[in-house]
Amino acid sequence: MRSVRVFFEKKGDIKYISHLDLNRFMLKIIRMSKIPVWYSEGFNPHPYITFALPLSLGFESDYEIMDIRLDDDSFKNEEVYNSLKPLFPEGLKLFSCEDPVMKAGQVAYADYKIEFDSVPDCYMSGLEQLLNNDAIIAKKKTKKGTYKDIDLKEFVKSFSVNDNTLLITLSAGGSNNLNPKLILDTFSQRNEIETPYYKVTRTMLYNENMEKFK
Amino acid sequence: MFKEFEKHLLNVQKPGRYVGGELNSVVKDKNDVDVRFAFCFPDTYEIGMSHLGMKILYSQFNARNDIWCERVFAPWIDAEKVMVENNIPLYALESHDPIKDFDFVGFTLQYELSYSNVLNMLKLAGIPLKTSDRKNWDTPVVVAGGPCACNPEPLADFIDIFFLGEGEEVDLEVIDLYKESRKNGISKAEFLKLAAQIEGVYVPSLYTVSYNEDGTVASVNAEDGVPSVIKKRIIKDLNTSFYPEKFVVPYVEIVHDRAVQEIFRGCIRGCRFCQAGYIYRPVREKSADVANKQANSLCETCGYEEVSLNSLSTSDYREIEDLLEQMLKWSEQSNISIALPSLRIDNFPKELLEKVQSVRKSSLTFAPEAGTQRLRDVINKNITEDEIISTCKMAFESGYTAVKLYFMLGLPTETNEDLEGMAKLAQKVVDLYYSNPARKKGKPVNVSISVATFVPKPFTPFEFEPQVTLDEIVKKQEHLLSSVTSKKISVSYHQSNISFLEGVFARGDRRLGAVLEKALEKGVKFDGWDECFKFDEWLNAFEECGIDATFYSSRKREYDEIMPWDHLDYGVTKKFLISENKLAHSEVTTKNCREQCAGCGATCFGEGVCYEKR
Numbered sequence A: 001m002r003s004v005r006v007f008f009e010k011k012g013d014i015k016y017i018s019h020l021d022l023n024r025f026m027l028k029i030i031r032m033s034k035i036p037v038w039y040s041e042g043f044n045p046h047p048y049i050t051f052a053l054p055l056s057l058g059f060e061s062d063y064e065i066m067d068i069r070l071d072d073d074s075f076k077n078e079e080v081y082n083s084l085k086p087l088f089p090e091g092l093k094l095f096s097c098e099d100p101v102m103k104a105g106q107v108a109y110a111d112y113k114i115e116f117d118s119v120p121d122c123y124m125s126g127l128e129q130l131l132n133n134d135a136i137i138a139k140k141k142t143k144k145g146t147y148k149d150i151d152l153k154e155f156v157k158s159f160s161v162n163d164n165t166l167l168i169t170l171s172a173g174g175s176n177n178l179n180p181k182l183i184l185d186t187f188s189q190r191n192e193i194e195t196p197y198y199k200v201t202r203t204m205l206y207n208e209n210m211e212k213f214k
Numbered sequence B: 001m002f003k004e005f006e007k008h009l010l011n012v013q014k015p016g017r018y019v020g021g022e023l024n025s026v027v028k029d030k031n032d033v034d035v036r037f038a039f040c041f042p043d044t045y046e047i048g049m050s051h052l053g054m055k056i057l058y059s060q061f062n063a064r065n066d067i068w069c070e071r072v073f074a075p076w077i078d079a080e081k082v083m084v085e086n087n088i089p090l091y092a093l094e095s096h097d098p099i100k101d102f103d104f105v106g107f108t109l110q111y112e113l114s115y116s117n118v119l120n121m122l123k124l125a126g127i128p129l130k131t132s133d134r135k136n137w138d139t140p141v142v143v144a145g146g147p148c149a150c151n152p153e154p155l156a157d158f159i160d161i162f163f164l165g166e167g168e169e170v171d172l173e174v175i176d177l178y179k180e181s182r183k184n185g186i187s188k189a190e191f192l193k194l195a196a197q198i199e200g201v202y203v204p205s206l207y208t209v210s211y212n213e214d215g216t217v218a219s220v221n222a223e224d225g226v227p228s229v230i231k232k233r234i235i236k237d238l239n240t241s242f243y244p245e246k247f248v249v250p251y252v253e254i255v256h257d258r259a260v261q262e263i264f265r266g267c268i269r270g271c272r273f274c275q276a277g278y279i280y281r282p283v284r285e286k287s288a289d290v291a292n293k294q295a296n297s298l299c300e301t302c303g304y305e306e307v308s309l310n311s312l313s314t315s316d317y318r319e320i321e322d323l324l325e326q327m328l329k330w331s332e333q334s335n336i337s338i339a340l341p342s343l344r345i346d347n348f349p350k351e352l353l354e355k356v357q358s359v360r361k362s363s364l365t366f367a368p369e370a371g372t373q374r375l376r377d378v379i380n381k382n383i384t385e386d387e388i389i390s391t392c393k394m395a396f397e398s399g400y401t402a403v404k405l406y407f408m409l410g411l412p413t414e415t416n417e418d419l420e421g422m423a424k425l426a427q428k429v430v431d432l433y434y435s436n437p438a439r440k441k442g443k444p445v446n447v448s449i450s451v452a453t454f455v456p457k458p459f460t461p462f463e464f465e466p467q468v469t470l471d472e473i474v475k476k477q478e479h480l481l482s483s484v485t486s487k488k489i490s491v492s493y494h495q496s497n498i499s500f501l502e503g504v505f506a507r508g509d510r511r512l513g514a515v516l517e518k519a520l521e522k523g524v525k526f527d528g529w530d531e532c533f534k535f536d537e538w539l540n541a542f543e544e545c546g547i548d549a550t551f552y553s554s555r556k557r558e559y560d561e562i563m564p565w566d567h568l569d570y571g572v573t574k575k576f577l578i579s580e581n582k583l584a585h586s587e588v589t590t591k592n593c594r595e596q597c598a599g600c601g602a603t604c605f606g607e608g609v610c611y612e613k614r
């Protein structure tokens, strides 16, 4: 039994497919591909897959990662690639299938590109100012459904603002994840404005040392 | 246009329903095709995507190079609001193009309660509702088929062409005629008249209905040169007829996300309340070999974990054991489970049964439909208490703890005794469970009684019968509840108002078109959904149109009354329906097609069970 790490992008209309739905869909593709996946034991056996970091509904991604557990160790990565490639539909482009280098739980940062359709310059400069603050206290919904104050700035590793685009690197992963939407929402709330239409692309994932997640 | 909608997509529930792009969905270049067909399912994506008929026609149309068939579903309330506010017309999922620019807009009519959605979808598309406002080629040809087309009269004002019976052949014939008509430059009116010559095609605008003073139909007159009786179409040989090799695989979770293998059409049984049992006659089977191959190919191409056999009364399939044995050879190996809906398991090899049902072993369902043997004889429901009890016994011994019993309330000749019978039967099942010494201690049994209100339907022996009134329903429900004494028995109902409306439209005539339009103005839609159903608005619409809804629901029809659907021929003769109605009232059952032909009239199709050796 071994794992193979599958790299792909999620672009276009398929961004409206939730993480859960994509997960189910991947299971179907894997069945169709007939690659020798490992099936969980028990009442309702199913293949075992994990995603490096779930992607929010509506976000695109240049760098998606899914691990598949194989039953047959002699089955090569290249064979996995060739079996999956024709089945990946439009919007999900398969890049490669590799041996995992880092452990699945080691994602620590993510790059986001946030592009606004059309915004006044003052919006972008205001956003920049906000991000330049030493602290950005905001309310975040907890798992229990209550709200607590958190400092968004603690999650911001770096950022830059150009024209209509915000590039930002945020803490990501299990314990310390920040959705960039929360920054935009906070900005709008403080200024009592409506958030203009924007698109988010997650462009890269990193480990703790800001090394590309592989 | 879709770009505009996209800006709001993240504010609606399950946006994946509105974008298309699923695996196996068909995208063509619109410049390469002659005919664009918008296949509309007047309900949500999740329901429509689970529907077999749509899958068959979608694949069949798209198998032709000159046709591009796309899917359209009713947007849920939140998405509709966004579309209306932003002037986004109803579009097709594959191309995102507005359907008002298509050649054909086709609806499948699965239940009467979707009629308001049919109209609402036309409205959202920006297509004029009425046939009379769509006389030119600048609007699509609006067609409809499906079981409700057997009495399409309430929709007669809005639909250009109805397809009666099974659509696979007739749809394509009409599409071919359309192509030719456009090429020859003839008018839409001429095209419709030509279409009406095709067997199975009903063009309601070519027929005029006149009424008697008491409101019943006096006559239905066809225009010159148009057939006065329209006969439904059937597919003669299911082994050679088209069946999809793959289904569109949805991302969003739908009601039934699995491979569906059709094994036969029609039903031999003739339960007298059941429209499906009559309008799909005669029974035609697919061979086990063909069904097995098709099911296997579907599972391979779509990655499903489950395959279900599709038919009415599945255990009547003559090759069921052979088929299951063939299927198990590959399904077990690939971890695919086989689901068998509507299976009578009494005389079924236990070994085989365990293999196919190993997945869900929680609940056992029966549809005795009526509480006493007397009433079951009236409705010709061939299931006895002994059968239920012996099957339950078998099931309890192998670990089941829940039993569901489906009944109908308000059947013709029903008395309080019949209602009490439901409770008694449920109690017997409870007692049976506790009489099993080997039962798991501490695990209580749960018997649920699910009650639907009986709705008399066209082309059944009960088409003459009055539907029980809303007041009567309440009384009957109360009586049933008071007859249930055990806490192990739960009772659930459908909303009776909804059944009432269903009853009105099921046996309605053309005059209901005005009511539909009026109700649409009042914002009715998704009538089959409890949370959307606006009964008051419907009542207002009837009142404003001066139409008494109970004329259609709770009025008894005489045998010689002309029904609004009498000019449609589904094989089953009215003479037969009358004789069945009489037998019902004398509590005499009729044998099923395989035991003895009852002479219903369906021999006229020259195929199927009528010609089997008995």
Ligand code: SF4
Pocket: B267, B268, B269, B270, B271, B274, B275, B276, B277, B278, B312, B313
């Ligand atoms: S068995 Fe009876 S209820 Fe079931 S489909 Fe056949 S006729 Fe209808």
Ligand code: SF4
Pocket: B281, B282, B283, B592, B593, B596, B597, B598, B599, B600, B601, B602, B603, B609, B610, B611
């Ligand atoms: S003609 Fe006879 S065998 Fe054929 S469907 Fe009717 S009752 Fe059944």
